[in-house]
Amino acid sequence: MSARTTGAVRARLRAVFTDAGVTGHLHARDLDGDGEVELGSDTPVSTASTHKLCLAVALQRLADAGRLDPTEPVDVPAQGRTPGGTGLAMMRDPARMSVRDLLALALTVSDNTAADVLYARIGLAAVNQEMADLGLRRTVALHTTRDLLTAIDEDCDGDQARLLVDPGLLARLRVLDPARTNRSTPREMTELLAAVWHDEACSPDRAEELRSMLGLQVWPHRLASGFPFDDVRVAGKTGTLPTLRHEVGVVEYPDGGRYAVAVFTRAARTAVNQPAADAAIGTAARLAVEALRAPRGNRV
Template sequence: MHKGIFIGILILLVAVSCHSSPSEEGSVGELREAINTRLDKVEGDFAVAFRSMGAEPVTLLINEKETFHAASTMKTPVMIALYKQVAAGNIALDDSVKIVNEFKSIVDGSPYSMDLSVDSQEGLYGKIGQYSTYRELNFQMIMMSSNLATNILIDKLDAKKVTEAMRSLGAKDIEVLRGVEDLKAYEQGLSNTTTAYDLMLIMEAIAGGKAVSEEASLAMFEVLKAQHFNEIIPGQLPKNVTVAHKTGSITGVRHDSGIVELPDGRRYVLVLLSKNLKVPSEGIEAMADVSRMLYEYIKGKER
């Protein structure tokens, strides 16, 4: 090879080497390893589903198809089903709805009532026999995770239609079978279940304006922003970061699923699920750490 050509090629190779950055795959791989290392310090099982919004989305998935008890994360599907019925003209958000505390088990139709001591929203219990609206019940279901509001809405909307609404969004595994505290169903293993991947798809639909409609998606985003329980995804994020999300918890289970919006307008979807937690507070802390790690990763990327 001619000496001049050889030197030219050498200079070109050096230039490419100096200006190339680590591959996106390598960067995400390192992040995944760091997340796994953090979660491995806690006794329990976890799933993570993360995807940035935009023309070139970054995705990070860990145990994304593993099944978890949905706990209160199933309330986001109920909200979507509500807005779908509104869009179809079957109901209006400001229609009156009677507040009741008697529901039917999916096992045999026998009646059961909600226990105030295990609900996170006690205000509605003082209004039993009175009337509210779909809009207010939805707000209480999401913001305060009211189980009573949830059961009233599921009774009106039909759990099967809630699951059907999720299938229309591409969520193939999430199952909304029943309302909350149906003990007969629980004893027979009939519980609402989800995967991190499906919750990611659902939150993506809301973030992208594709859950029912752009207008409905924006309205749902605003309701999710009002979330009262903020220990996990927003737990270690700056106050100027917006998080529209829905949590969930039962024994040994702590979940969070939502949309994170940076001050510059960039968004990403994050789902953090856990089960078999020996010490729930440790699980919460670990997932909050993971949320911070993903935020810092996105913040550090060029827009």
Template sequence: MLTSLALAGAVLAPLAPAHAENLESEFDKAFAERPVQQVATPGQTQQLQTRQVQPRVQPTTQSTKRAPPASVRPYVSTRGQRSYPSAFDVQIANLADDGNGRIGVAAIDLTTGRTVGVLGATPFPLASTSKIAIAAAFLDGVDNGRLSLDASYPLMVPVKSKRFSSVTAPVRPGAMVTGRKLIERALIYSDNQATDALLAAIGGPAAVNRWIRSAGITGFRMDRTIATLVRDDGEYNPAQLIDERDSATPMAMAELLAGIFQGRWLSPASRSFLLATMERCETGKRRLRGQLPEGVRVAHKTGTLNNTASDVGIVRAPDGRVYAVAIYVTGQGGHSGRDAKIAALSRAIYDGYIGPSGGSYASAQR
């Protein structure tokens, strides 16, 4: 049964190590085209021609060979048409300026219910932030007796294939790993093989979508396995185009995080295990956590794909205040620019909800 699940289920991408945080450097290398002299052979014209080396990943412009799916549309800025209810919202909107790539933000104060958002209802690439929903759906299966944290499931190891050559990228079953370890590897190290193992065990992306709908969340959808997502990534530039496949709105992700923290869908044991594992996340040290004060607890998950970076999580201040936050960034000139933007927005949200001295700036603005 496990073998059939592994072969039929969703799975991973050929990167070593299999951490989503390493994708950015792979893409940076892929897009660095360099001119090469083409030497004429005997009998051919002596005119030398210059060609470009084909990048390993196609440029992030719309493919001329593939008609864009109905899920893809241009991003049209509405910045000049937006209004904001408070100085706090204006500050976040100014930091999330879309002039150098669109940015989505959503945060929910779990004490007061106060929300703040920029493009909060606009889809952004899930990338590896989807792993929270995948782990939650698996834990729901544990709570219902269908799955077990102590049972072993096969890692999903990618098999090399050409981009777009199949609806689902081929994989093969690998080493057997317990459900507990799969979740830890997926959330702490962003291990793609472990994530696709979880996906295979629960029934693929469709199973995640069913669980999300049962939780009452809209604005979230998964379409592909992680193996397929990584293999076929880079066809569209997320800074300029909105692709609803494998996407979430920032507010949908913030609502998912809030519900998990509030114990609305998982058992106390599953909730505690999920949040504790997210607190051990090793990726994105310069993102949500980058500018936060010492003593702040952050349970989070990062995401990184071509020209996009994200970090989403639960932030707990030393004074006990808690909020859910989701930040999705595109463009910004490169990987470091996206990290810096996430860190700046994270600190501004913290100061707005908690205050630099522990007070609530947001409350004062209402």
């Protein structure tokens, strides 16, 4: 892309984020070419639940190395589960599931309990080591999901409802500071996606398993909202924390075009429901992908 065209795309991306009341960072890359679109793509960001993708890749790599059996059954007691609104986190009875089925829940419905059972199984250090081995040295996990939720509660002195009426509390939240929580950059997250789609992150069979799981994610209101077409496939993983709305994923067109996109946003408002911020993720992703797909000389 020419410098002039890149500047035009960036201006449109900034306008999308500004109109939605958020700041945004984005990286998009053509998985079968050298094109890219970026806006603050090397800025460290708090990853929230998009870091479950890193957990997933680490698990598959450990399975490839013979250090983990994906069919291994794991008992999940009814008590002591990590809070969350989906999957095992909301269920009441003891469960037994395989490692790979727990992973499916962590990716498709962002199940916090399933993710933390897996974190406990392999450890944060193993996740970080696998990312480093892939060359993603700015992608680091400091917290399990329970740790993230506990940190929010501690920083709010046990009263998270105050976040809705006291925006000054945001400055105290460790989970919003990339230096003190799970972090990456938009560029490294698309690099990780590229490794999965190119069968380089793990063996081809396990990479295909990850692609399938990501394609079954249930949330259509962020990245997928920018591509409301029956013949365009979107596979992704969302992330959400107070003021943060993210998604990383891959958009695949029927003509074979494949594009990895990572969008990270932070809102000025502390409201729990922020549909404008959610929609901005899809709009920004569409603009970036359209720029990558446009014939050279016609990109805007």
